[in-house]
Amino acid sequence: MVSIKCPSLVRVSSGQAVLGLSCLAVSLLSFLLIRQLVKQRRPPGFPPGPSPIPVIGNILSLVTEPHVFLKKQSEVHGQIFSLDLGGILTVVVNGFDCVRECLYNQGEVFCDRPSLPLFKKMTKMGGLLNCKFGKSWTEHRKLACNSFRHFGSRQKQFERKITEECMFFVDAIDEHKGKPFNPKHLVTNAVSNITNLIIFGQRFTYDDSNFQHMIEIFSENVELAVSSWAFLYNAFPWIEYVPFGKHKKLFRNAAEVYDFLHQVIEGFSQGRVPYEPRHYVDAYLDELEHNASDPLCSFSYENLIYSVGELIIAGTETTTNTLRWAMLYMALYPNIQERVHREIDSVLENGRTATLEDKLKMPYVEAVLHEVLRFCNIVPLGIFRATSQDTQVNGYSIPKGTMVITNLYSVHFDEKYWNDPGVFLPQRFLDGNGNFLRHDAFLPFSLGRRQCLGEQLAKMEMFLFFTTLMQRFHLQFPPGTIPTVTPKLGMTLQPKPYSICAVRRQQKQCYT
Template structure:
């Protein structure tokens, strides 16, 4: 009765104001930070911290203010950020089972639908990851087979560099195509010529989607997906690009289905088709064509973008530090010479080269924010309570540049990975692939590729900047952190 009388005496403006106050109070009480939850900056009503930058440098500033475990609110969802080696290790290694799940990321859920390897959970994730891991390690002759794929592609890449005849060129898509051909050989059973425009278009679409996915404007979609799916914006480009990529992958799978011979599996898709037959009685494992399509996307993306981007950073650093490039070449000449290709067996004898590759990964900081995870149970971290279902982000950049772990974290120095006798040393705070149960599936392959390709490049070429065009070390931040567009000179040795 009281509210009815109140409404009768209100004009339209008053009613709007009253409604707003009610909504405001509802938002405040509903989104009140729980007791013992990680601290964070004040959040705006309804919007939360949507105007707080999503880049790793902003996160570094927030960590200095609120500590290594802090939180932000996007809309009505809270996300916890974990900074520094000590706390990231506590979350992903010491509490191995606490942050195993993936949250629903609306921007990607449109494409992945909770299937595949990277964004699935539970029983399906365990089965799909185990199957992919087994295939990557043991298909053909396992490591020897993978090494052969890399050696073959290394020859094609070096030939492509030679064809530039010492003239200025942009290596971006030559490298991306070459690296992608290695995982394509594993997944599709064949490689793509560098002149193949349809595959080049696929790589360009994927690169654009990855760059846009890291922008604050695109990530607004994750806060208000119900509204933004009807509005224009970069999220629409991301979804359109993935739609074209999925069409391409679907055609590859259909071709495999037509040619499939269960007695002669050629690649990952063929083996997966056989597994679909075996797992018909276990539908929860998810072995079907739809999941295969998403798994294929997972493998192609994981096996392409980060490794190709790391190699571009390696070339940029070699141009900036010619004295380091000369030391790498001298070591390669002494151990391998010019008469044969590098092999993985050479790695222990090339400690300086290995250190330069690792320092490139550290300074390149390829995936600075990692990929979001989710608390799979109620847990405590850094003295704060994190309820089950809370999304978290382990800031890998904060580990790679942790002042407590690296002597000169902001300086490119291969000595970070060398002992007093010049031998290679492993570093616990080297986590470009993340760590724990959700560590990058492609880590093993990526390490092989980086060593063999980088060593081959410096065995055959000296890289220098185009006069007046020294590449920037600043980098461009999308979902990955990549070099700005550059041209270079590759002079045969």
């Protein structure tokens, strides 16, 4: 037998295989590119907007101060315009008139949540905050609202519990004895404890390291959720398999928080008596048991974890950052702080503790808190929404399922409704007689069906914490220092870390 070897044929076959794979890869990439470019085409009648970069669209425009960029774009394209976020066509709504038209006049249409890969990965579109509009959202929203009323604002002793937390708060500040400190840790702990009372029925101590760690992770995720990596993940979910990027940290944080919440929920549900709820967790477990035989029931243990996490972060971030900004601006404007002190002293004679009934007697304190909320824009872009059906706004056609960004910053800086909006001026909330004056174009808690359910509680907390703090302390910066007022960007705008001296008002001296 003769053996015949054909090495040249083998080499040709390998070369052909490589060539074939290369052609396949090029074809696949070309298909994906064409598909992406088709996704980026605006449908007929869709609002105009800035020109996108091929493939990634306008994502890079949102890396720094997106709320400011979007307001500037509204001056070019109109109050309603569109963005391309990597193939995700998005409508941006600016100015009070347009926001009111969408969120109030067409509230049913603009109350959905977009089905973004990030939300699907984090909460499977469950829980409360990111839940799609429908039966599940209605059930979870109703339970949360009832819990906030029953275990919170409508409970006769709840104001006393907030006042007690206020005293824990100012006593903890007193321990610094007028020396510089970063108030973030104490403010966050104090505020989160009010929500904890509703969710778990009790507070956490300020030195509870596990709870502190969870809050820090929550805060970090609030920043990461609107990072460029988060937008890229929504546009190209396959980057989940890329071994680097901030989205990886986001997912690790979420997993750690959910594990912690599972343990906490298990602990606080011990001793539960069915249908005699002590707090939100008990009430949720009652609903879970009551609907156990209903295959369409949206209540589940997984959704309980998601909902608890969302309520904690929603109940903490806004109020915490409002108080941190308020402290910063009191030290920055001593004349405003002095007027706050005078009003508090005139109402709270002999140093008595503030009550909610005192709000009507303190119009200037109310004006200061409202101006902080307006000027600092704690949640500048709200939480992204989606249209639940086809609609028209200002003559433009918006299809069902379109993602919508409501630029609340543009509402609070709308020159049509605010004089000199770029100036911090509490007097804009007072009439000619010094009485508190409400403004329609004031929407820090958003508007419509998805309006913040904790608005009433947040206003209670802000007034009592701020009044108690300012009654006891004079706030000033350490000698020779003035912190920046440029915010730290995220889903919320928070102050960059700063040090402050809280000096007993009898002393008036900052100790370095």
